[in-house]
Each structure stands twice: as structure tokens, then as C-alpha cells.
Amino acid sequence: MEQATVIQTSDFDVQAVRKDFPILGRSVHGKPLVYLDTAASAQRPLAVIEATDRFYREYNANVHRGVHTLSQEATEHYEDARRKLTSHINAGSEREVIFTRGTTEAINLVANSYLRPKLKPGDEILITHMEHHSNIVPWQMLCEQTGAVLKVAPINHRGELELDALAAMLSERVALLGVVHISNALGTINPVAEICRMAGRFNIPVLVDGAQALPHSSVDVQALGCDFYCLSAHKMYGPTGIGALWAREETLEAMPPWQGGGEMINRVTFEKSTWAELPNKFEAGTPNIAGGVGLGAAIDYLQGLGLDAIADHESRLLDYATQKLGAIEGLRIVGTAAKKAGVVSFLLDDIHPHDLGTIIDHYGVALRTGHHCTMPVMQFFGVPATARASFGLYNTTDEIDVLADALEKVRQMF
């Protein structure tokens, strides 16, 4: 095997960072855990675990409605998380940050509240060929219900968006453009600001699926120039079951509520109900309070390490992994965009990725195998599935070596 060039991962103290993640100390099948599935869900630092633990131990109560101390403390912590997220993504105000269950729910909210009332038969919804199912299926459902048409901007064999083709598909007929910021299957980083400028010439609103972007880079929703930005806390080292939708206040004001129930109303009579102010208008029912508290802690944690330092560390890991895995005989990397985040999707000879993932697990390595909720990407590359190594801020080049050695053993086995 050709020797990969060793790249040092800067002065980011990854060994100190790893101590923040208790789960990284465990073993799997008698081997130290090598967790390379952060794109599916990141591990949580102690700060997040302890923040949610403190909520349940010390001030567990429902938010917004209580005058008692526990409820007020819970509300304060929950709303503090919203304040943190507001400044983390540079939203205009907390009124622009709607808590949802995650990216999927945020996209469905936009589909049902923003777009559905506007759509006419023949209108177009434009997405790209590299979208996650969560940025395909809600639009498809909407098209079926309204007679609108789903259009798909093509990608090339490196897994990059064909910007000229996308530009040619923009017109007054397009009611919304949905684009993933960073592809979970390919790692491609899309030029979202440029895409927003292109769409702006036709006044096309742009929804950005930011699920994979928040953990890897700093995001400024205003600088991007998009209209909707969707995110999930569990990808950014926070809890599952919580995420957010960002949109400008005037956009949200003009949208009808999506789900009805408690929390989202101002006044209810049997004749008519009126809606709560933003952001509560879109937050029916008891929210994921512990999740919100944990998200706030995750943001503090990310900011403490510094998004630039994290991005730098991960890009070095990506370079190292690309060289190291690329040197393995019979290994083909799927997704070789010029601008990529910490994801390496690959195939090894004709070994089915599921077999590969199962065997690799016995070396303690957690890889994701399958279609990664991006079946059209698999169809484009003519493969049923890939194996995917995805990197987080706690990964090391040593772990990539463990993966590479395990892959060599699997190759020899078959």
C-alpha cells in the first residue's frame, strides 16, 4: 500500500477535547471505539449531558405558563438557548428563531405554512440532486396535493452542483428553491450565498438545509442571503428531538400557524382563536425543554472551542483521510468536490457496504452504510449504497489509521 503523507492536525488540542466526551472512553467488541458517524448524529460533551441532567434534577417544569419558581427557571433557560442560537447564526432577533423537532420538521413547516397557500398548479419547486430525503419528500407531497412540479438541478460526477444548469432552471415559475448547505452523503459544500444571489434575480425564496453545516462552520443567515435556514441540534453535539427554523420576522409574520394547540394562541373561543406572537405562533404544545437547554449548552461548547478551529481541524482530518483511504487498493471515493466538509463516502472493491460496516464494527469502528437518506445520490452514482466515514471535532488521524488498517484487513478477507 502506498504510504499516505502524514498531516499534523494543527494545535487544536484534540486529546483534551476528547476528554469532554465520556462515550469516547468506551470499547466496542473489546476495541477502543472509533466513532466515525458524526454526520448521522454527533456525540455529546459532558457540558450538554450535565445541562440536561441539571434541568431534570433542579428545575424541571413546564415553560411559559407558570408563575412558580421552577417554571420561571425552566423558561429562562429554555429562552436563553433561543438567545444563544439567535446570536450563533446571526438571526435578526429571537422572534426569528422557531424551535422545531429538527431540520425535517423545519422544512415541513415551511412547506405547509409558507408554500402551500401560495402554490398553484404548474408552479415549480426547485431542489438539487444531492438533497437529503427531508428536502425532497415534503416538496413532493406538496406537489401531489397542489399540482405544482418538482424540478431537480443536476450534479456532476464529483458531486458538485452544476451551477449553470441551476441558473438556467431559475424563472418566475419557481416558487421556492431548496438547497442543502453541506451534503451529508458527499460532503460537498454548496456556494449558498452565490445561489441565493442567483435566485434573488427572480425573487425566488431560498430554503437552506443546514443540518450538516452548523457543526462544521460558522453560519451567518443574514450574510448568506437565504430566506429559510433549517438545523438540527443533534448534529451539533446537542440533544436529539430539537432543532430550529430561521426566517425573517416579516416572512414569519405573514405565514399562518402550522400546528394548532396550546402555547401558539393568544385567545381561544369556540368561535375564533387568535395567535401568539412570534416565535410561539409556530410552537404548539409543550416543547422539548431539556433539548433546548442542551442545545444552549452545545452552542456554548462549540463557541468555546471556536468554529474556525473546529473547521480547521476537520479539514485536516478530511485531507488526511482522503489521502489515506484513497491509497487503499480497490477503494473508490464517492464525492470528490473541490469544496468538501468532513465526509468520505466510499466503496471497497465489490464488497457490499453493509457487509463492510458489519465487519468493521468488530474493529470498534462505527461507520454508516446505506443510502444515507439520499437515494437519488446513490442512483446518480449507480450504487445501491456507500460506506461513509464522517468526522467530528473529536476525531484524530490515529482513528483514521485504525479505519484504514481495518479496511485493508476486510479487503484481504474477501
Ligand SMILES: Cc1ncc(COP(=O)(O)O)c(C=O)c1O
Ligand atoms: C443534510 C441533512 N438534511 C436533513 C437531515 C435531517 O435531519 P433530522 O433527522 O435531524 O431532521 C439530515 C440528517 O441526517 C441531513 O444530514
